[in-house]
Amino acid sequence: MSREAPRDLETLRAFVNTVELDSRRDTARTPETLRVWLVEHGLLEPGETVDGAGHRRALRFREALRRLGEANHDRRVDLAASEEVDAVGQGATLVVRLGEDGAARLAAAGRGVDGALARLLAILYTATADGTWPRFKVCRNDTCRWAFYDRSKNQSGLFCGTACGNAVHARAYRRRRSAGQRPAD
Numbered sequence: 038m039s040r041e042a043p044r045d046l047e048t049l050r051a052f053v054n055t056v057e058l059d060s061r062r063d064t065a066r067t068p069e070t071l072r073v074w075l076v077e078h079g080l081l082e083p084g085e086t087v088d089g090a091g092h093r094r095a096l097r098f099r100e101a102l103r104r105l106g107e108a109n110h111d112r113r114v115d116l117a118a119s120e121e122v123d124a125v126g127q128g129a130t131l132v133v134r135l136g137e138d139g140a141a142r143l144a145a146a147g148r149g150v151d152g153a154l155a156r157l158l159a160i161l162y163t164a165t166a167d168g169t170w171p172r173f174k175v176c177r178n179d180t181c182r183w184a185f186y187d188r189s190k191n192q193s194g195l196f197c198g199t200a201c202g203n204a205v206h207a208r209a210y211r212r213r214r215s216a217g218q219r220p221a222d
């Protein structure tokens with residue numbers, strides 16, 4: 038089953054997954070590598086720059102999105118993560134544009150990191166409006182926490198793939214077994 042999200046939400050999912058927490062490989066580790074990634078994904082113009090403050094803001098935003106994806110499992114809202122997202126929104130310029138099909142869409146107008154984060158915010162807004170956002174989730178395997186799109190019928194997917202599901206179930210089984218083997222008092 039595909040774990041990719043529909044349309045632009047896939048860009049947001051890829052942004053959250055720029056860091057692989059299990060291997061600690063981070064494609065956005067420095068302002069320069071973040072800049073390259075944002076340009077490659079059409080969120081930043083090639084001539085635009087990323088400074089240290091913008092880099093830190095982007096990484097905070099990335100982790101806030103991950104926490105929102107975690108909260109989506111229980112259909113709740115992580116208020117602290119929402120505040121982080123709101124803080125990013127302070128520097129964002131978002132405008133409504135009418136497309137050739139006559140449909141109104143939210144678009145970002147800013148430049149630099151703020152413009153890039155505004156584009157991601159527009160994607161988040163659109164996903165909440167079209168109903169795809171609750172399916173944006175983060176793997177329940179604590180050592181993984183990879184963002185995936187839950188395509189399961191009843192929206193009950195917990196893991197990014199069967200490997201993580203098996204790993205978590207095996208850990209739970211070992212815990213139960215060692216608890217069962219503990220000598221009685």
Ligand SMILES: [Zn+2]
Pocket residue numbers: 176177178181182183196197198201
């Ligand atoms: Zn996983």
